[in-house]
Amino acid sequence: MLEMRKDIFADERDDDLREVGRPTQRQDILGHVTGTSAYYDDHHFANLLHLKVLRSPHPHARIRSIDDAAAARAPGVKRIIRGADVPVNLNTLLSLIQFGKDDEPSLATETVRYRGEPILAVVATSERAARQALELVRISYDPLPAVFDVEDALKPGAVSVNPVYPKNTFDYHRKYDHQKLRFGDVEAAFAKADMVFEERYQMSPIEHAPTETNGSIAVPDTNGRFTVYTSTQALFFSLDTSAKINAMPSNQLHFIGGTVGGGFGGKVDTLTEPLAILAARLTGAPVRYRLSRHEEMQFGSPRGAERIYIKDGVMRDGRIVARKVRAYFDSGAYTRLSSYAVVKCVAHIPGPYTIPNVHGDVYCVFTNRTPATAMRGFGVTALDFALECQMDKDAVAIGMDPLEFRVLNAYRDGDMKAHRRVAKNCALIECAQVAAERAHWPLRDEFRRMSSRKGGGEARAEAVADRTLKPAPPGAPRTPASSSQRAAYERPPADAKSPASPARDMPSPAAPPPSGSTHGVRRFSSIFGTRRR
Amino acid sequence: MKTPIQLRLNGEDVATFADGGANLLDVLRYSVGDLTVKGGCWQGTCGTCTVLVDGAPRLACVTLAESCSGNSVETVAGLRRGADLHPLQTAFMEHFAAQCGYCTPGMLMAAKALLDRNPNPTREDVVDAICGNICRCTGYEPIIAAILDAARKDARRSA
Numbered sequence: 001m002l003e004m005r006k007d008i009f010a011d012e013r014d015d016d017l018r019e020v021g022r023p024t025q026r027q028d029i030l031g032h033v034t035g036t037s038a039y040y041d042d043h044h045f046a047n048l049l050h051l052k053v054l055r056s057p058h059p060h061a062r063i064r065s066i067d068d069a070a071a072a073r074a075p076g077v078k079r080i081i082r083g084a085d086v087p088v089n090l091n092t093l094l095s096l097i098q099f100g101k102d103d104e105p106s107l108a109t110e111t112v113r114y115r116g117e118p119i120l121a122v123v124a125t126s127e128r129a130a131r132q133a134l135e136l137v138r139i140s141y142d143p144l145p146a147v148f149d150v151e152d153a154l155k156p157g158a159v160s161v162n163p164v165y166p167k168n169t170f171d172y173h174r175k176y177d178h179q180k181l182r183f184g185d186v187e188a189a190f191a192k193a194d195m196v197f198e199e200r201y202q203m204s205p206i207e208h209a210p211t212e213t214n215g216s217i218a219v220p221d222t223n224g225r226f227t228v229y230t231s232t233q234a235l236f237f238s239l240d241t242s243a244k245i246n247a248m249p250s251n252q253l254h255f256i257g258g259t260v261g262g263g264f265g266g267k268v269d270t271l272t273e274p275l276a277i278l279a280a281r282l283t284g285a286p287v288r289y290r291l292s293r294h295e296e297m298q299f300g301s302p303r304g305a306e307r308i309y310i311k312d313g314v315m316r317d318g319r320i321v322a323r324k325v326r327a328y329f330d331s332g333a334y335t336r337l338s339s340y341a342v343v344k345c346v347a348h349i350p351g352p353y354t355i356p357n358v359h360g361d362v363y364c365v366f367t368n369r370t371p372a373t374a375m376r377g378f379g380v381t382a383l384d385f386a387l388e389c390q391m392d393k394d395a396v397a398i399g400m401d402p403l404e405f406r407v408l409n410a411y412r413d414g415d416m417k418a419h420r421r422v423a424k425n426c427a428l429i430e431c432a433q434v435a436a437e438r439a440h441w442p443l444r445d446e447f448r449r450m451s452s453r454k455g456g457g458e459a460r461a462e463a464v465a466d467r468t469l470k471p472a473p474p475g476a477p478r479t480p481a482s483s484s485q486r487a488a489y490e491r492p493p494a495d496a497k498s499p500a501s502p503a504r505d506m507p508s509p510a511a512p513p514p515s516g517s518t519h520g521v522r523r524f525s526s527i528f529g530t531r532r533r
Numbered sequence: 534m535k536t537p538i539q540l541r542l543n544g545e546d547v548a549t550f551a552d553g554g555a556n557l558l559d560v561l562r563y564s565v566g567d568l569t570v571k572g573g574c575w576q577g578t579c580g581t582c583t584v585l586v587d588g589a590p591r592l593a594c595v596t597l598a599e600s601c602s603g604n605s606v607e608t609v610a611g612l613r614r615g616a617d618l619h620p621l622q623t624a625f626m627e628h629f630a631a632q633c634g635y636c637t638p639g640m641l642m643a644a645k646a647l648l649d650r651n652p653n654p655t656r657e658d659v660v661d662a663i664c665g666n667i668c669r670c671t672g673y674e675p676i677i678a679a680i681l682d683a684a685r686k687d688a689r690r691s692a
Contacts, residue, residue, distance in 0.1 A: 023629060025626055026632075031634065032637045035570070035609035036569065038568075211667060261571070262635055293576060
């Protein structure tokens with residue numbers, strides 16, 4: 001039977017886990033088993049038009065010319081849409097929270113930067129008519145050299161993928177080409193460590209492959225508004241993105257969603273709604289833009305591939321004295337959400353362990369691959385995989401039990417984390433002890449007696465100065481323990497004067513840049529979830 | 534060129550005209566209006582659109598509608614027994630065998646085809662019956678448990 005250890009999790013949550021271990025029913029299950037749950041495509045309209053998109057066959061090419069005259073005359077074709085028809089043909093998803101620069105067109109005009117990039121849309125009376133018309137479009141390309149590897153993309157002279165970020169790296173705090181974490185002095189600690197281990201980890205991109213592909217139907221209303229039925233996982237996020245791209249006030253859009261045929265992060269990118277709305281505006285008719293399975297696999301954004309290097313300095317007694325992480329996130333040709341995945345990754349270094357010297361450099365890198373996006377713990381999942389593999393390797397190499405090795409290094413209450421936040425309500429040691437007991441995994445007595453409440457704080461509570469950064473001016477506030485757990489760009493502008501001071505030895509993040517648009521500034525959505533504390 | 538198509542759909546006679554070459558999925562959804570049938574890949578690979586034609590599971594997206602004219606077609610819309618849910622539906626509810634629900638109609642029909650011809654299936658029979666149906670949310674274990682449970686309860690009720 002599962003129990004909630006109230007002594008450890010007292011102020012974490014109130015429930016007593018009565019639901020765990022017992023069957024329960026979803027509130028929407030009756031609709032699911034009777035086939036009556038209404039997904040976006042279960043809304044039908046007379047005279048529905050169908051939108052299909054012509055996609056780049058090249059990973060990188062200049063578009064020399066587009067000839068769509070024959071397609072425009074093809075049977076059933078109502079409208080051809082090109083990049084010039086899109087009111088705001090450059091966007092980045094997180095512009096809604098003023099993070100990053102607009103870098104992705106809805107329809108490419110001069111250059112295509114990944115295979116599958118949309119170039120032109122046909123709106124026709126049937127999907128078949130739209131597909132047949134697409135075959136009549138003639139595009140002449142000058143193929144360009146392409147780059148597919150994150151480290152190749154950072155080499156001098158590498159192909160520049162995205163002109164908004166010519167060096168193939170996202171801009172952090174408007175001055176860094178990657179996100180940093182600095183705590184103590186890893187190089188000095190490596191020099192003193194008994195052993196140093198370095199490993200390389202490579203993750204693959206993963207397609208979410210929901211059984212329902214991405215899609216939406218935009219329906220013109222009589223009052224100038226548009227009702228949009230959509231498969232999105234992020235309803236208001238998609239609404240604001242669509243409003244921005246179509247240069248229309250968001251109160252002209254009525255989004256209906258919520259019943260989604262599988263998402264897992266693959267339905268937050270607003271892939272279809274802006275063009276469906278634009279097509280409905282241009283034709284005055286309801287328009288459906290539904291990805292085929294092939295499009296979902298080729299063009300639907302996957303989990304990004306990460307390459308992670310970890311270097312650990314370990315003492316013979318099992319203490320990890322230094323950890324250096326260097327990672328490259330493959331964002332594909334445009335930013336989408338990889339920029340944010342990097343921030344999450346850095347916030348997770350060095351894992352739930354108290355290590356006095358930590359160094360992190362994580363890059364969001366542009367390549368000529370399909371843009372990557374959210375997927376189930378993105379940013380953290382891959383790092384955790386790498387870190388825990390590394391923990392096992394470290395433990396084996398120094399001849400220590402892997403679980404005892406983790407217990408020894410786990411956060412204790414009062415410890416200073418590498419991010420200069422004090423660890424509290426720690427429970428990794430207790431979880432490991434319970435897991436060991438249940439699995440009949442032998443832990444030695446001294447490890448069974450260890451506690452998250454004992455041995456933390458004191459010397460372990462010191463925020464170690466980073467000697468590579470300028471010292472704080474005299475009288476600067478001490479490291480705040482928990483005054484602000486949010487990154488600067490996640491704060492709405494009204495909070496800019498918040499009394500929370502930047503941590504002592506940290507470079508202060510730049511204030512959010514002023515934005516030309518006020519779309520959705522305060523309305524940011526659910527994709528990042530809620531923070532517990 | 535439109536082709537007349539007559540079906541016995543869930544015990545009722547329906548008739549419609551369809552485009553030549555139309556697949557059964559589109560005809561059921563758009564001509565007949567049975568939206569309980571879902572499309573997932575439109576290329577016969579995911580099982581989402583599984584319906585029963587004369588009792589046998591068929592992938593509606595790659596079944597020529599004309600070829601079913603005069604046949605009996607069953608979908609989830611006809612699964613209830615009067616006002617009561619089918620034992621499979623109840624079991625799916627009790628076992629949390631659906632999360633997003635999109636693969637559920639196809640899963641239920643594949644399972645029904647199995648139970649109709651084999652009321653006492655083994656776990657292997659169940660796995661074999663749904664091996665062409667992809668679920669991306671719940672994993673397959675709750676679905677297998679639900680189908681086995683439905684078979685047990687149905688057997689007890691008929692006994």
